[in-house]
Structures are given as structure tokens and as C-alpha cells.
Amino acid sequence: MDYRQKLKDHKRIVIKIGTSTVTYPNGRINLKRMEQLAWVLADLNNQGKDVVLVSSGAMGVGSADLGLTERPTEIRLKQAAASVGQASLIQIYKNFFNEYNQKVAQILLTKEDIKNEERRTTASTTFETLFRMQVVPIVNNNDAVATVNFEFSDNDTLSAVVANLIGADLLVLLTDIDALYDANPRKNPGAKRISVVEEVTDNILSMAGEKGSIFSVGGMETKLLAAKRCRESRTDMVIALGEDPRILNKIIEGEDIGTLFINKEFQK
Template structure:
């Protein structure tokens, strides 16, 4: 696999607590973070979209609040996250601003990437930030999350985010330089695996347990993240993040493990829409809309003649003309609101609904048309 990161148009970087926080002092590792910001700025200047999934809020907050070392109760973790998030967000904004890059913070939980209604909101906001050349910094919303805090799903969250926005590369920075045949700390004969073409049961069996108190995940969760990412058309790297300029190190051929995907984000997403979701309704479109769809356009309300079904925003629906099925898509409106705006131009949506809704009934990125 080529290590030239310029081949990737959209890159997600996942940064764990053990890298961001100096455990001995309980402070942010500013020098390391500034060096990573240099890497991000270099990739950003080459035209790539860059997004960061950052941990560290709980680790920072527990220091500020003077909480003791060791496991925290759930409510203590949530309180620590509320305090630590302020420092973390400010720091990311400052280190990126030094390179003339605007940072935007988005707080999510796994549910925001898995429940289609919330997924569409999170995706639309993130893509708009990328369109405006900002770097979204996505943090786990540990002030309200429960399963993420208890089970350490930060790696899986990063993979969900990567597939949600159609990233073609996810980099998980860790305190190890990739996957080994066995945990290298306990097995001196463990061998490094540079490339994983497919995640098999044998590959999964090589994963170890949790890595540290600050980093709740381990190799097991990283391999799980690899399964999510590669199924969504995203290549994934596990790389050592402990050195300065860790992304530059990867680009220069530093040791890491690549998890390869045979697909690409657009193809994987359309396959998911076309076959993995049960449709909840039907949108009947006119001839003009049918031609526009096959030309690559989104489906606008003005092109919809009538609807059937009791669907909700984010549900899969069938898109068809009066004579044939054209494909499927994720609808941007509940059935009741959709019925009020069909056949009308998008500029009238706010007047008809009382709020400024989406311009499209089904965005082209949320659509899979039949051949």
C-alpha cells in the first residue's frame, strides 16, 4: 500500500487520551499536539478534508476536579467530561488557528451515528464544515453518554464517523505501532503485521485487551473499528502516535498496520442504502425529476408528485415514477411534512412548514438508483 497520504481526499484522525494527556502531570501534552497540528495543516494545505475524533475530556477534567486515580463512577466520569471538554475544545481551536485553520466542535455519541434521524443531522453539519474548509473536531459526548464510557467505544465511534462522512482513510493513533500476532508486551516472539487485506477470525484472535487506564479501548476495539471502516469503504491505519509529527511519520513509511478495503465510501454507502434498509414508504416523482436524478441531481420537493407510507425523517424510501422503481434513498422529512411541500419549490419550504428545512427531499449522497 502506498504511504503517500496525498492520494486520500478525506482523512479522519483518531487521537486517544493517553496521547493527549501527560499522565504524570495530568496536563495536556501541548508540544505533541502542536506537532500533530503541523501534520494536519500540511495535509489540509494539500487539499484534503481532515477531521479529528478526539478523546481526553475525562482525563483532563479529572485532574482539574482533583479526582483520584483509578476507575471512576459513571457520574464522576460525566462530571469530569463536562469540565475537561472546555479545555480540550479551546486547545484544539488554538493549535489549528496557529496555522490559519478554523476548528469546529461537534459532540456526538454512538447513537448519533447509528440512528438514521440523528445520523442525517450529524452528517449534514460535518459535511458543511468540511465544505467551508474547517476541521471538525468530534468528541464523544461523555457528559451524557453511558455505553461509550463504560465499554470504551471511542475507536468504534471514530470508524462510524469515518463511514458517515465518506472518508477514504481513518488513522487510529495509539501507543503501539500496529497489529501483532500476539501482545508484544507479553510475547517477545510476537510479529508485526504490516497489512491486513481482510479481517478474518484469525486476525480478530490476535487482538488483546484494554491498554491503559486512560485509553479504555485496546487492540480488540481497534480491530472492531477496522471491520466497520473497511465495510464502509474506508482504509484504516493503526499507527504509533507517541512520537512528534506522527502523521508525517506514517507518510514517510513509519511502521504501522494498514487495514485495506476492496470498496470505496460512495459504493459501500449506496450498497447499504439499496439493500440493507427496509423501506418505510414511497416517493412518486415526475418525468423531470426522473431525468434530473439520472443526471446526478438530488430529489427536490418540486419533483415529487405524491407519497405513500408513514415514514420518518432518515427512513429509507422507494423512489419511483408511475411506471417503474428508480431506486431508494434516505428521506429528509417526516411523511406529514413531506406531504405539505411536494410539488412546491424549495424556497417555499420555510413558509409552508414554519421552519427552514432541507432543500432536498432526498440528497443525492443519500440515494442509490437502480441501473
């Protein structure tokens, strides 16, 4: 069965872009990539699709702005860096999206917003209202106020949670590696790309490698766990290289790019 051709029918899409994709290794923002991303997402919205962007990078940007050489571990420094970084990040996104007449909104979430039924319903309603108004929500973990007990450990998990919250058809993780491989392609030139995964087994989980940069949190392991969560919430997921955001159009058109993780209902 050609599962990828079914992606053309997906209407509600969450796109997550990782820290190592949206920033340079020094933590500064990759403006060219953000501008390309804004163009692609605005165009998807114009096609009538509901689009959500989960963007990493606030901590890295804030750390760089504050003169920190690596991701802070102390809570007060993390919160300070996130506060500075969020302001910079959302303003740049807003400026780029404005070029394409696309309105955006910022939504910051913690685990408590998802666990608490009333707050979860409120968050869901906010998303639905924004979709009806053709606004693109830009989501991130609320690091500025979240403590260890209430923050999401990484944005791969957050994006899967958001996909479940809004009933997304597809989650695309744009990252610094082009797919899941049966071995680490950076160390093993003979590693083979895995095109489709029907179930995230222990064997699949064992293929996880390292994370991308000193400012990032997740690695392949968090992406595979996100895929496992998506499978249960009836959301398909794709891991793909994020260096050219136009790859999103190719994924949605059914091209054999990256790794597609199929939700259990999609297989029927």
C-alpha cells in the same frame, strides 16, 4: 500489490488520537504532542484534504482536573469529568490550531445522533459544510449528557462510525503501540509486526492485547473491531504509533509504517 501507494490518492481522512497518546500517565495534557498534531492536520488541510480529528482525553483531563486518580465509573462523575475535560481540551486545540491559521469546530455525538435518520443527516450536513469552509472538525463522544445506552463505548468505535458517516477514504488510529503484532511485543521480544491485513478474521482478533492507561477505554481489540467496521464501509485503516504526529505524512506517502487494514473495495 503495493496497497500503500494508493493511500496517496485518499482525500478524506479521519485521525483518531488515543488518551494515552494525547495525555501523560497522570491524565494531564501532553501539550507538545497536541501542538505537533495541530501543525500536521493544518498542513493536510492546506493540501486540500478533508480532515477530521477524533480526540480522546477529555475524561482523563477532566478526571485529573477534579483530583480523581482513575477513570470514574459512576455516571454522574463521568459526566462531570467529561464536561470539565471537554472545555479544557477544545480550548487548547483551538489555541494551537490558531497558530497555523486553521479554524476548528467541535462536534459531540451520541449513538442516537447516528441511529436517528434525521439527526444523522443533520450531522452529515454539518460535516460537509465545515469541509467546504476548510474547517477541521474535532469530534468526541458526548459523555457529558450521554447515558450507557446512548454513549459510544470507546473512541475507536466512534472514529469508525464517523468515517462511515462522512465517507472517509482513510482512518488512522494513532495510539501507544506502533502496529498490530502476532504476539504482545511488550512481553515477547520476538513478536513480528503485521504490515497489511486484508480481512479481520478470528485469528487476527485473537492478537488483541491490553489497553494503554488507567484513563483509556479501548485496547487493540476495539481497534480491530473498528477495522472490521471500516472494511465494510470502504474505508482503509491504519494503526500507528502516535508519539510523533508527523508520522501521518509518512503514512499518506505510502511508507511501510504501522498496520494497514484494507477495505474490501480497495483490493479490487
